Amino acid sequence: MAFDALSDVSDEALLVAFGNGDRQAASMLTLRLTPRVMGFAARMLHGDRAEAEDVTQEAMLRLWKIAPDWRQGEAQVTTWLYRVTANLCTDRLRKRRGVDLDSVPEPADDAPGAEARMIRADRAQALQTALDALPERQRMAVTLRHLEGLTNPEIAVAMEISVEAVESLTARGKRALAAGLASQREELGYGDD
Amino acid sequence: MEMTDHDRLTDSELDALFDAGRDAAPVPSEALMVRIMADAEAEITRREGPRAPARRRGPFAGFLAGLGGWPALAGLATATVAGVWLGFSAPDSLNSLAGGLLLPDSATTATRYDLEDIVPGYGGLAALYEEG
Numbered sequence: 001m002a003f004d005a006l007s008d009v010s011d012e013a014l015l016v017a018f019g020n021g022d023r024q025a026a027s028m029l030t031l032r033l034t035p036r037v038m039g040f041a042a043r044m045l046h047g048d049r050a051e052a053e054d055v056t057q058e059a060m061l062r063l064w065k066i067a068p069d070w071r072q073g074e075a076q077v078t079t080w081l082y083r084v085t086a087n088l089c090t091d092r093l094r095k096r097r098g099v100d101l102d103s104v105p106e107p108a109d110d111a112p113g114a115e116a117r118m119i120r121a122d123r124a125q126a127l128q129t130a131l132d133a134l135p136e137r138q139r140m141a142v143t144l145r146h147l148e149g150l151t152n153p154e155i156a157v158a159m160e161i162s163v164e165a166v167e168s169l170t171a172r173g174k175r176a177l178a179a180g181l182a183s184q185r186e187e188l189g190y191g192d193d
Numbered sequence: 194m195e196m197t198d199h200d201r202l203t204d205s206e207l208d209a210l211f212d213a214g215r216d217a218a219p220v221p222s223e224a225l226m227v228r229i230m231a232d233a234e235a236e237i238t239r240r241e242g243p244r245a246p247a248r249r250r251g252p253f254a255g256f257l258a259g260l261g262g263w264p265a266l267a268g269l270a271t272a273t274v275a276g277v278w279l280g281f282s283a284p285d286s287l288n289s290l291a292g293g294l295l296l297p298d299s300a301t302t303a304t305r306y307d308l309e310d311i312v313p314g315y316g317g318l319a320a321l322y323e324e325g
Binding site: 047053127 | 199200201202203204206207209210211213214215216217218219220221222225226228229230232233234236237240241
């Protein structure tokens with residue numbers, strides 16, 4: 001099967017193909033899913049890239065291992081993967097707690113570019129810092145909803161909670177972000193109007 | 194104290210932050226992608242491949258397994274004994290060993306191949322046997 005032809009195939013079909021020994025399906029799944037897992041893990045782990053890469057590799061390894069036993073139609077591959085990643089991140093954060101709680105990596109200081117780009121980078125960094133300050137479950141729900149683009153029912157499956165609980169977590173998380181970031185309105189380029 | 198609009202970002206301001214956050218999502222390194230694909234490959238190999246030996250074999254066991262195990266060793270012993278017998282019986286011609294199959298009309302043509310014709314290096318030893 002040509003590589004292009006696989007781009008329209010669902011994650012689940014690719015996973016089943018991989019379970020039957022299809023190497024090309026593994027490549028496609030890697031390209032498709034790794035960036036999503038990595039993005040989510042990095043948000044959860046306070047932007048720690050190395051640790052996020054470890055978690056991503058582990059989550060994908062678990063996907064490879066479950067492939068032959070995957071029961072079609074029972075779960076979405078992405079939702080399953082987010083759940084595994086969420087649990088791996090929670091474990092890491094638990095181990096880390098009390099050891100290096102404040103070791104949030106400093107953002108790389110880029111050479112000054114266009115002002116708009118800087119504001120964008122500042123906004124992304126300010127958002128990460130504000131997310132880091134949220135309780136873990138709120139950070140998880142807000143990240144999945146507003147950065148990873150999952151629906152509330154999908155988040156409910158990934159976090160193993162009810163949809164109502166997801167709504168509550170995202171609402172509280174968003175309120176806390178809005179309040180926490182208000183003092184930086186100027187720096188974020190919103191100005192006073 | 195009542196929160197005013199100024200004490201928190203508006204929804205659209207927050208959405209712009211999420212938008213910037215999505216753009217700045219960390220991209221997995223090439224090395225990570227390679228490691229993940231290697232894991233997938235290893236997993237396929239593990240599933241398809243033969244079962245790995247349960248424990249490491251010693252040198253003799255390895256040698257034995259290389260030959261084909263104990264049954265092969267019995268065959269090897271038989272072959273060794275047969276070799277020794279052949280050596281002692283020292284056929285003076287290969288034809289007699291082959292029961293006349295190699296040269297079926299040797300009786301009429303009186304053509305004989307001595308062992309040294311086939312294996313020249315064997316000539317000296319064959320001569321020794323022939324001469325007594």
